[in-house]
Structure formats: C-alpha cells, structure tokens
Amino acid sequence: MTNLAIFASGAGSNAEKIIEYFKGNDRVQVALIVCNKPTAGVLKIAEKHEISTFLIEKEGFFSQNSCVSVLKEHQIDFIILAGFLWKVPDALVNAYRGKIVNIHPALLPKYGGKGMYGMRVHEAVIQAGETESGITIHHVDEHYDEGAIIFQAKCPIEPGDTPEILAQKVHALEHLHFPKVIAELVASEPKG
C-alpha cells in the first residue's frame, strides 16, 4: 500500500476530493491528515472519513523535526500539500525529496511566493487585469512555489469576474485534476 499524508490548513475541499478519489483503492490510501490549525475544516473532514490526524505547532514543526518521525510511524510515502500555508522545513524536504507535491491556485511562476495564498492570489490576478488564470501542481523544494512543475490547467477570466468568481473556477479545476495527477505521480514513482 502507498500511503499519502495530506497537509492542509483550511477548509479542506481538495483534501476531501483526494480522500474520496482513493477510497476503496487497494494500492493507494490517504493515511494521515496533517494540520496546523485546530479550527480548520479539514479536521472535520478527516473525522468524517475516519482518517488519523496530526496537529502541528510551530516550534515542533520548524525546530524539532517532530513531523518526520510521525510521518515515518504512519509509513507515509508521499506528502500532498492541499492548501497548506506554512513553508515546508528543509529537513522534511530532504526526508521526502521528490515525494512532496503542492497545488497553487494560479499559473506559476506568476503570482507565487511567500504570502501568496488563497484569496490573495485571486485578488492579485484580477487586479493585474489578467485574462486567464489556473492551477499549478508542482514538486516542493526549499523555496516557496519554485519546484518543478508537474501539471497546469487554465481557466478564462471574463470581464467583471470578481476574485470570488475566480476562486470558484480555480477550485473546480483543482477538484477535477488534483486527485488524478496524484494518482499518475504515485504510479510513476518508485515506492520508498
């Protein structure tokens, strides 16, 4: 069995799509949800689907490397960042090099980097007068939003679209593509 850990900080709609996609799969499963926010919706989703959770706090995550041992205990093979807002510490990148993927709600390399997350991204894209946006799924390295791009998909921005409307379009793309891209990645990568 290939075990996925999903890291999420928010509502967890992508996490839920991934959980549902792999439910009943005899080769891949979501084995752990890692979250940094006790009130995050993703924790309710984990409970509903009976998936173990690990709540992280800053000190343990960034200085003591406690996360790596918990991931190893759960025999995690891949880490999926689905709306996770903290930077991944170098120790974790090293422990899972090539096995961590992130989804970003815009067409990287534009509109990425520190502080560019969620609605802030959509506001910046609309403000810049872009006529299209989309999603980027990429490997995670030591730098925010800079790892090798695995997949992108685009959506048009119509005149009058608000950041909220764009967020809906982008979420629809994420929900459609992210689980499938993860499945392809897992199938193409050696386990361990």
Ligand code: GAR
């Ligand atoms: C998603 O749109 C994801 O792309 C974005 O957060 C949202 C989480 O939604 N991630 C980032 O902005 C990372 N920089 P969800 O909790 O409903 O899955």
